[in-house]
Amino acid sequence: MKIALTGARGFLGWHTRVLAHSLGHSVVPIRLGPSFDAAAARSAVDGADLLVHLAGVNRGTDDEVKEGNRVAARQVSDAVVSASSPPLRIAFSNSVQSGNGTVYGGAKESAGDLLGETARAVGASYINAHLPNIFGEHGRPQYNSVLATFCDLVARGLAPAIHQDKELRFLHAQRAAEVMLGELSINRMDDHVRTLSVSGAAEKLQNLANVYKDGTIPDIHDPFDRDLFNTYRSFLVGEKLPIRLTRHADSRGSFFEVVRSRGGEGQSSFSTTVPGITRGQHYHRRKIERFTVLSGHAEIAVRRMFDDKVYTYNVNGDEPVAIDMPTMWTHKITNTGSDPLFTMFWISEIYDPASPDTIPEEV
Numbered sequence: 001m002k003i004a005l006t007g008a009r010g011f012l013g014w015h016t017r018v019l020a021h022s023l024g025h026s027v028v029p030i031r032l033g034p035s036f037d038a039a040a041a042r043s044a045v046d047g048a049d050l051l052v053h054l055a056g057v058n059r060g061t062d063d064e065v066k067e068g069n070r071v072a073a074r075q076v077s078d079a080v081v082s083a084s085s086p087p088l089r090i091a092f093s094n095s096v097q098s099g100n101g102t103v104y105g106g107a108k109e110s111a112g113d114l115l116g117e118t119a120r121a122v123g124a125s126y127i128n129a130h131l132p133n134i135f136g137e138h139g140r141p142q143y144n145s146v147l148a149t150f151c152d153l154v155a156r157g158l159a160p161a162i163h164q165d166k167e168l169r170f171l172h173a174q175r176a177a178e179v180m181l182g183e184l185s186i187n188r189m190d191d192h193v194r195t196l197s198v199s200g201a202a203e204k205l206q207n208l209a210n211v212y213k214d215g216t217i218p219d220i221h222d223p224f225d226r227d228l229f230n231t232y233r234s235f236l237v238g239e240k241l242p243i244r245l246t247r248h249a250d251s252r253g254s255f256f257e258v259v260r261s262r263g264g265e266g267q268s269s270f271s272t273t274v275p276g277i278t279r280g281q282h283y284h285r286r287k288i289e290r291f292t293v294l295s296g297h298a299e300i301a302v303r304r305m306f307d308d309k310v311y312t313y314n315v316n317g318d319e320p321v322a323i324d325m326p327t328m329w330t331h332k333i334t335n336t337g338s339d340p341l342f343t344m345f346w347i348s349e350i351y352d353p354a355s356p357d358t359i360p361e362e363v
Contacts, residue, residue, distance in 0.1 A: 001020075001023075001025040001026070001049040001050060002025070002026050002028065002047060002048045002049050002050075003020055003025050003026065003027045003028070003048065003049065003050045003051075003052060003181070004028050004030055004044040004045045004048040004050070004051045004052070004087060005017070005020075005027050005028065005029055005030065005051075005052045005054065006029075006030045006031075006032055006052070006053045006054055006055035006072070006076060007053070007054030007055035007056070007093075008027065008029035008030075008054075009029075010054060010055070011134070011136070011138070011139055011140060011144045011173065012054050012093060012134055012173055012176060012177065012180075013054050013055075014138065014305075014306065015136055015137075015173035015174055015176070015177045015328075016052060016054065016177040016180055016181065017305070017306060018174075018177070018285065018305050018306075018328050019174060019177040019178060019181060019183070019285070020181065021305065021359070021361075022285060022359045023181070023183070025181075028044040028048070029044070030044045030045070030076070030079070032055050032071070032072045032075050032076070033055075033068070033071065033072065033075075036075050038075075038078065038079065038082075041075065041076075041078075041079035042079050042082050042083050044079070045079050045080055045083045045086065045087050046083040046084055046085050046086075047083075047085045048087040048088075049087065049088050049089065050087060050088065050089045050090075050091065050181065050182070051076070051080065051087040051089070051090045051091070051124075052091045052093075052180050052181070053072075053073070053076050053090070053091070053092045053093065053111075053115060054093045054180070055072050056068070056069050056072060056093075056107075056108070056111070057069050057072070057107075058104055059143075062103040065103050065104050065107055066103055066106070066107045068107075069104075069107035069108060069110070069111050070107065070110060070111065072111070073110070073111035073114045073115060074114065076115065076118075077114055077115065077117075077118040080118050080119075080122055080124075081118060081121060081122060083122075086122035086123075086124060087122075087124055088124055088125070089124055089125045089126075089127070089182065090115060090118070090119045090124050090125070090126050090127070091126075091127040091129065091179075091180045091181075091182070092111065092112055092115045092126075092127065092128050092129065093129055093131055093176070093180060094108050094109075094111075094112045094128050094129055094130045094131065095108045095130060095131060096130050096131065096132050096169065098112060098130055112128045115128070116128060127179070127180070127182070127186055129176075129179050129180065129186055129189070131171060131176055131179075132168070132169035132170065132171050132193055133145055133146070133147075133168050133169060133170050133171070134170075134171055134172075134173050134176050135147040135148065135170055135171075135172060135173065135227075135228070135231055136172050136173030136174060136227065136230075136231055137173070137230060137231055137233075137234035137326070137327055137328055138234050138304070139151070139173075139231065141153075145170075146168070146198060146201070147170065147201060147205070147228070147231060148231075150201065150202050150205050151205065151231055151232045151234075151235045152235055154205060154206060154209045154232065154235075155209075155232065155235035155236055155240070159206075160202040160205070160206070162198055162199050162202060164198065165197055165198050165199045166197065166198060167195055167196065167197050168195070168196065168197075168198060168201070169193050169194070169195050170193065170194050170195075170196060170201070170224075171189070171192060171193050171194075172192070172224070172227040172231075174227070174285055174286070175189070175192040192223070192224075194224045204225070204228065205228060205232060208225065208228060208229050208232060209232060211262060212229075212232075212233075214243075215243035215245065215259075215260070215322050216260045216261070216262060217259065217260065217261040217262065217264075217266075217288065217348070218262050218263075219262040219263030219264060220263065220264045220288075220348065221263050221264040221265070223286075226264070226286065226288075226348070227286070229288075230286070230288065230326075230327045233288075233324065233326055233327070234326055234327070236326075237302070237304075237311065237326050237329070238311065241302075241311070241313070241323055241324070241326075242313055242315070242321040242322070242323050243321060243322040243323070243324070244320075244321055245257065245258070245292070245320040245321060245322055247318075247319070247320055256320050258290075258292045258322065258344050258346065259290055259292075259322065259346045261348075264348060265348060265349050265350050266346060266347070266348055266349075266350075267346070267347050267349065267350050267351060268344065268345065268346050269344075269345045269346075269347075270342070270343070270344055270345070271341075271342075271343050271345065272340050272341065272342055272343075273296075273298075273333070273335045273340065273341040273343065274335065274340060274341075275335050275336075275337060275338055275339070275340075275341075276334075276335060277334070277335055278332050278333065278334040278335075279332065279333050279334075279343075280330075280331050280332035280333055280363075281330065281331075281332050281360060281361065281362050281363060282330060282331070282358050282359055282360050282361060283305060283325075283327075283328055283329055283330040283331065283358075283359055283361055284325065284327055284328075284357050284358060284359070285327060285328060285357055285359070286327060286349075286357055287327070287347055287348050287349050287357050287358075288324055288325070288327070288347065288348040289324070289325045289331075289345065289346070289347045289348075290322050290323065290324050290325075290344075290345065290346040290347070291315075291322070291323045291325070291331075291333055291343060291344075291345060292320060292321070292322045292323075292343065292344045292345075292346075293315045293316060293317050293320065293321075293333075293341065293342070293343050293344075294317050294320070294342040294343065294344055295317035295339075295340075295341070295342040296316065296317055296335060296337045296339050296340060296341035296342055297314070297315075297316045297317075297335070297336050297337035297341070298314075298315055298316070298333050298334060298335055298336055298337070298341050298343070299312055299313070299314055299315075299333070299334045299336050300312070300313045300315060300323055300331065300332070300333050301313075301331065301332050301333075301334070301363045302325060302326065302329045302330070302331045302363065303329060303330050303331075303363045304326075304328070304329050305328050305329065305330065305361070310363060314336070316337075317342065330361040330362065330363050331363060332362075332363045
């Protein structure tokens with residue numbers, strides 16, 4: 001599919017691009033606001049199978065919020081009606097706050113109404129998704145979600161502070177992206193929404209982090225717990241990613257534990273790799289994959305999707321570490337030694353050919 005996308009540089013935009021990439025779809029970004037180019041926008045939506053409008057203003061003065069969302073929706077509408085071949089489908093990331101009497105809620109409601117009228121005018125189907133609190137990997141602390149703020153604090157060894165305890169409805173960004181792209185019916189969205197108090201969410205996150213301190217995989221059989229755990233792990237990329245394993249050695253040889261899991265599926269595998277050869281070159285949207293070198297020397301490299309920065313880790317079997325691949329980061333392992341490389345792999349799901357969640361992408 002050809003997908004025209006506003007807000008491509010934002011948090012949900014990044015998740016939507018990852019999902020589109022995993023499905024083999026092409027994405028054409030549209031810039032809105034002061035940098036709007038009417039001709040470029042028209043070209044982006046012309047012949048598109050789907051237009052996804054994610055861009056909006058949720059911070060600023062009342063006038064900035066109201067006008068920013070109005071202008072963005074109008075620019076999208078103008079691009080659609082001026083296209084010689086308008087998109088077949090239009091999806092709008094509305095909010096559960098739409099129409100709640102606030103300036104932001106009113107602005108989102110008006111934008112949704114305009115896009116609905118636009119869709120009817122050009123004969124496109126329309127999804128007006130009233131999204132709850134969206135959380136996920138690489139959310140921006142103090143901005144995108146309270147869970148992003150909590151993950152950042154816990155990853156830095158700090159305790160989350162609860163200023164106002166209330167119940168919130170949470171949806172992972174990949175599920176939201178699936179709704180926007182039509183992979184998940186909007187009528188089934190609530191099946192993936194979890195209602196938690198702010199304090200309950202903080203407690204759940206801290207429990208996951210405490211279990212993971214020594215490399216133990218927490219109980220992630222619940223998809224929400226898995227998604228929250230993966231969100232937390234996205235804040236550990238860098239020097240916190242390798243998990244030091246305790247190696248016991250005596251006259252008989254050596255021993256160290258590779259993985260412990262509190263619950264959920266898991267599958268282990270083992271490989272030998274000759275010098276100079278690379279394995280991997282893929283990413284996962286939900287799976288946790290652990291690399292542990294048992295013998296030999298290797299370089300493990302990871303790169304966040306749509307980013308150029310590559311993190312590398314030099315590892316060996318004499319000083320064993322476990323490295324859990326961050327979700328939506330492509331990764332690889334290369335034998336950098338002169339001897340065969342022995343590597344243990346563990347992944348959090350038993351392989352399912354119908355849903356492999358292993359998407360090719362070079363680091």
